[in-house]
Amino acid sequence: MYGDPALPPDFVSLPYANPDAPKGGKVVTANVGGFDSLNPFIVRGTPPWQFRYLAYESLMLRSEDEPFTLYGLLAESVETDSSRSWVEFTLRPEARFSDGSPVTVEDVIWSLSEIGARGHLRYRGLWDKIEKIEETGPRSLRISFNSKERDLALLAGLRPIVKKSQWDGRDITESTIHDIPIGTAPYVVESYEIDRYVTLRRNPDYWGRDLPIKRGTDNFDEIRIEFYGDNNVMQEAFNAGAISYLREFNAEKWESQYDFPAVQRGDIVKSEIPHQKPSGISGFVMNTRRKPLDDWRVREALIRAFNFEFINEALTGGRQPRITSYFSGSELAMDHGPATGAVRELLLPFADELLPGALEGYALPVSDGTKRNRANIRSAAKLLDEAGYPVVDGLRRDAGGRPLTLTVVLKQDGLIQQANAMMAIYARALERLGIALTVQSVDKAQYGTREANYDFDLTFMRRSLSLSPGNEQYFYWGAEGADTPGSRNLMGMKSAAAEAMIARMLEAESREDFIHATRALDRVLTTGRYVIPIHQYAVGRIAHKKELKYPKEHLPIYGDGVAFLPAVWWFDPE
Structure with missing residues (x-):
């Protein structure tokens, strides 16, 4: 994409492949x-x-x-x-x-x-x-x-x-x-x-x-x-030797539950593979096509109510760091302070559209790690009041008196085995705010239909991002996909600023200009408050x-x- 390929014309193999690897098995x-x-x-x-x-x-x-x-x-x-x-x-x-x-x-x-x-x-x-x-x-x-x-x-x-x-x-x-x-x-x-x-x-x-x-x-x-009905059955099959390998996404489970006899005998090996790619975004995406999620203040309130520090400690032993932006952990990531230099110049023409924090600086809320998360719950309540959802008879209600209720749709999938546990904790926090949260766990076929038709308030989303993001960013965040069934733009975002930053990324002729445009896009996405981020797979x-x-x-x-x-x-x- 930029500069020359790393491998010479007479290279023997890819540097991460063993050219003498035996065939078979x-x-x-x-x-x-x-x-x-x-x-x-x-x-x-x-x-x-x-x-x-x-x-x-x-x-x-x-x-x-x-x-x-x-x-x-x-x-x-x-x-x-x-x-x-x-x-x-x-x-x-x-x-x-x-x-x-x-x-x-x-x-x-x-x-x-x-x-x-x-x-x-x-x-x-x-x-x-x-x-x-x-x-x-x-x-x-x-x-x-x-x-x-x-x-x-x-x-x-x-x-x-x-x-x-x-x-x-x-x-x-x-x-x-x-x-x-x-x-x-x-x-x-x-x-x-x-x-x-x-x-x-x-x-x-x-x-x-x-x-x-x-x-x-x-x-x-x-x-x-091989295909299994749920993650527990798949895990049992692996433990019994029916599966050759398994990817584990829960750091706590990796440390505490991989001590079964095959591991103790050395028949099963645990390998950790580091990487240098961006965190991407994993978490619970909010469907802005629906009220009240079309209001950024409601989305910010839901992010504040999500007690990540407590949930992370309970489910992963605090071993997996949180995603702090879409490109966190890489040189493409936004700075959480005020936008400066070339990044600020790219964003300024869209100042009227940008949400608070894009230019001034934004960081995800951090709780004190206790179960109550008092400070963030108080600030979330204030935002909900400002958005027009006061508490009436113990429930948040809109101007017409209708209770504020949300539905989370989850797929039965090994990649998101922790999602139900997270939502159980989250539902109690939202209950304190006067919001009712319903969790619906559906099979893969039903989930595919509901996801394609955006039939959810929240759902789990994971987008892996590379060190050279490109045209696929339109597919993820472009306005055209907001109203097209089956697109990857699950949040339904329509942002002229985001599309302009993607265009600048794709037209950049130097790595430096590309990095500036990507950092600006990261600010637009992160301050859009579209996703409640969870931990990254570091x-x-x-x-x-x-x-x-x-x-x-x-x-x-x-x-x-x-x-x-x-x-x-x-x-x-x-």
């Missing part, structure tokens, strides 16, 4: 919930979340050890102009789909256009910014953009490529679970049973196995994804069978993720 991972689709590129159905990354490839591959650098995969070369108004890719002659047929320019153009125009919402943003795609040679194509966003050339290199002829006379968006798109990746589906399992087998004829970018990766012969925690190994000498700056496990791990029976 089987790994079993697990998801909570179910699946009814094996097409990750369309709106219809729910595929396993990791399927896109295991079974499909793109023109280029991202290095997890650099903020945003791509290296050729299906493409053997890439060319662009200084302003990145266009990008041209030349395909490798040896690139093949899993059925042995060659990857053609026609396949690439069809994948970009069909998935981009009619596929899942996450792919449509790029298509809207493509002016034209044209074949420029037997193995090359050029994409011209209608926007000045400098990351578009990179994003085009990351779009999935599938086989066009598979869909001749058929509509990919109406495919069933039996219509699995043909890709080029090392793994192909061997078998599956809806809501039970998917087995992926490494293709012995995989076309790219000798590329430096792939050396030491994709080492397991078989990857099996380190990856993986419990795994002793036979699973990874290159400990060089860990990627992005830490754990599907591009780390299972991508660069291997099986060692000795």
